[in-house]
Amino acid sequence: MNATRYIRRYWQLYALLVLPVLYFAIFKYGPMYGVIIAFKDFNFFQGINGSKWIGFDAFREVFAMRDFYKTLRNTLMLNLLDLIVSFPAPLFIAIMLYELRTAWFRKLSQTILYIPHFISWIIIGGIAYQVFGTQSGMLNNIITSFGFDAVPFLTNKSYWLITYLAIGVWQSAGWGTIIYLAALTGLNRELFEAAEVDGAGRMRRIWSITLPSLKPTIVTLLIINIGHMISIGFDRPYIIGNTTVREYSDVLSTFVYRVGLESGQYTLATVVGLFQAVVGLVFVLGSNYVSKKLADQSIL
Template identity: 60%
Template sequence: MKSIRQNWQLYLLLLFPFVYFVLFKYIPMLGVVVAFKDYNIFKGVMASPWIGLEAFREVFAMDGFYNALRNTFVLNLLDLVIGFPIPIVLAILLNELRVRWFKKSVQTILYLPHFISWVIIGGMAVQLLATHSGVVNQLLTSFGLKAIPFLSEPIYWIFSYLGIGIWQSAGWGTIIYLAALTGINKDLYEAAEVDGASRLRKMWHITLPGIKPTIVILLIINIGHMASIGFDRPYVLSNPQVIDVSEVISTYVYKIGIQSARYTIATAIGLFQAVVGLVFLLSAELFSRKINDQGIW
């Protein structure tokens, strides 16, 4: 209470995010009861009849659910393995640049795609990568090469999905690591230079250990999201020709819940997804604590 009286302005500022999380994060959790009811929009949540675990039995009997779950894990795993290290590498390389204006320019160019809507990015992808009308394939065919079905063949679509995602998000991740790099003591670099350490040695023994806590935290968060995936990116890049590899949990829930109005089934899938994500998050946290005694908490 003494701390509150002395710093009431700071606690007042804390009140706004607290109210936000209560209203938009915790109160909506009451909606998970829909997964255990035969929900009728006219009767409402409380008046709808209770069906217990029947919705989950139906979900686990759907072939489409397992296909979407598999694709979610595969795409997230590829994003983690291929996309996660790229912001780290970019941040270290930018940190080594000595020309300040060039460093700022490259940094700005890298993070600008983060602010572009996925709808716009999807339109750009079609204009650039379409098999017959895309700019890239028109250039390839003009040189006598064969057109590449970037968006119409499953294997090419996966690589296109990964590449576009990395282009959109790598710059923003780079900013996080650059911010972490500012906290490294500059005296360490000077001492290493006196000892004759090369630039590569300084990156390996000072820079990487300096941002290790940030890497661990972001890695745990990414592992916690293995069972979930954003709706925008797979939806705008998907098409009927690659639906077998592009259908993920978020788009599947959209089709089941919104297009088919099966709200109970959609809620059950969402609850299952949240529970699996929580298990992944806690497992990654526990593993990180066991290995290097670092984690989120």
């Protein structure tokens, strides 16, 4: 069947692709034209085409800035810790939920876990300060009521780092759990029954059946997460962070905000964005190549 006849026969399926394709064309590929700003002394009134071409001068300026390397270090550090702490959490939760036999309790647990993902980071930040605040936080009120000193969860760098990771796990674990549970629903239950007949315990069934079945999903999500190592969302570090912990909370996204929006240096902000995109692409391709060689799993 040639391509034309195939399209005519399944035109409804292609019609469903129109909106997603338009979305990516307008909001993903269209803005790529703005990358030119990184190579120009951008003037808001002259526009992109009217601004003076400066080549790689802006790159040299950014790479000579001390704050750039500090925010780059913090971005890699926070993303690496998130990968270590937050990445396995949805996997463990999905396996535990899958092993539950009480349907109503499993559904209730899933709903409770999903809710934080749909809450705005502004609201989560407010909750964080109400719970972890040093002076009036609920947790510190409980601690001090027992005669202990208040714990500076949000003002001490080490405690802030732990709090940052814990809030990240709470907010994101539910969404990752959905993905793993979707993969688990396709498993043949007869495999577990056969393993149980052969005398395999629950942990053995998880190790020998569940985890190998989830291997493609785990590898795909791991490659995607590694690709995001150089980029980080603006909301979470900006809202939870403060001046007392800026040594850890100042990341590339907040750096771009200060340089680009607050200082009006759009060229420098675009340079940082382009740097993140290029390095992120290298990370994705590199992790995909390593995964294909070592585990025979890849996304390309």
